[in-house]
Amino acid sequence: MLLFRSEETVNAWCAAHNVPRRPLINLEQLWQLAVHWYANRLTVESRRPGPDEMVSIFASLGLTGPFWDPKSDQWK
Amino acid sequence: MPGADLDTTVKLAIYEITAETGRVPNSQAVSRKIDIDEERVLGAFARLHAKRLLLPEPGDPTRIRMAPPFSGVPTKFPVEANGVVYYANCVWDAFGIAAALHCDVISRSSDGQTGEPLTLEIKNDAPVLKPYVAHFAVPAAHWWDDLVFT
Numbered sequence: 001m002l003l004f005r006s007e008e009t010v011n012a013w014c015a016a017h018n019v020p021r022r023p024l025i026n027l028e029q030l031w032q033l034a035v036h037w038y039a040n041r042l043t044v045e046s047r048r049p050g051p052d053e054m055v056s057i058f059a060s061l062g063l064t065g066p067f068w069d070p071k072s073d074q075w076k
Numbered sequence: 077m078p079g080a081d082l083d084t085t086v087k088l089a090i091y092e093i094t095a096e097t098g099r100v101p102n103s104q105a106v107s108r109k110i111d112i113d114e115e116r117v118l119g120a121f122a123r124l125h126a127k128r129l130l131l132p133e134p135g136d137p138t139r140i141r142m143a144p145p146f147s148g149v150p151t152k153f154p155v156e157a158n159g160v161v162y163y164a165n166c167v168w169d170a171f172g173i174a175a176a177l178h179c180d181v182i183s184r185s186s187d188g189q190t191g192e193p194l195t196l197e198i199k200n201d202a203p204v205l206k207p208y209v210a211h212f213a214v215p216a217a218h219w220w221d222d223l224v225f226t
Contacts, residue, residue, distance in 0.1 A: 001212045002188030003167040010211045013189035024209040031203040034171035041176040042091045048128050070216040
């Protein structure tokens with residue numbers, strides 16, 4: 001995923017690469033995702049969140065729907 | 077690490093070397109660090125890949141392309157922390173390096189479309205807020221189909 005100054009430059013990038021516009025998240029949401037994924041990554045207990053846990057983390061940040069569901073088949 | 081299984085020992089060695097040097101080690105460097113035969117280290121690399129904890133370099137299982145949030149190759153997301161320069165796989169992972177190392181970081185990145193320099197910072201466990209946005213081009217169900225593109 002890429003970083004953009006604004007929604008306008010996202011739209012320009014999508015048009016230039018013929019990629020559909022997909023969800024945007026702000027820096028606070030991005031930080032919370034980073035903490036959930038990586039805060040214990042350098043420890044013995046570290047592991048990647050499972051599918052249901054991922055859905056729960058995304059929902060806690062307001063990211064809902066099939067796009068954020070790792071088990072969704074809507075996007076196959 | 078006494079008592080840890082091989083995969084955990086290898087995983088921790090990968091991250092310890094990366095955190096210390098900013099460079100993701102290959103199987104030989106991990107083998108040297110933990111004094112375990114390189115073939116066994118390669119077996120652990122494959123199992124960690126199956127658990128989606130690392131991505132080997134395509135065509136060369138001795139090298140690691142991604143040990144998330146760290147990248148084994150230079151990217152557009154360099155991250156400076158504690159006097160070391162790391163590379164993140166994406167903008168999420170740029171913040172992920174701060175979360176993993178539990179320290180302030182600065183990432184001198186750029187706009188994905190215009191190339192305009194954009195600086196990201198984590199200070200005191202929080203992002204310095206700016207109106208920037210991250211765009212997810214690939215849905216969650218397909219992130220591991222092509223992790224490099226995601």
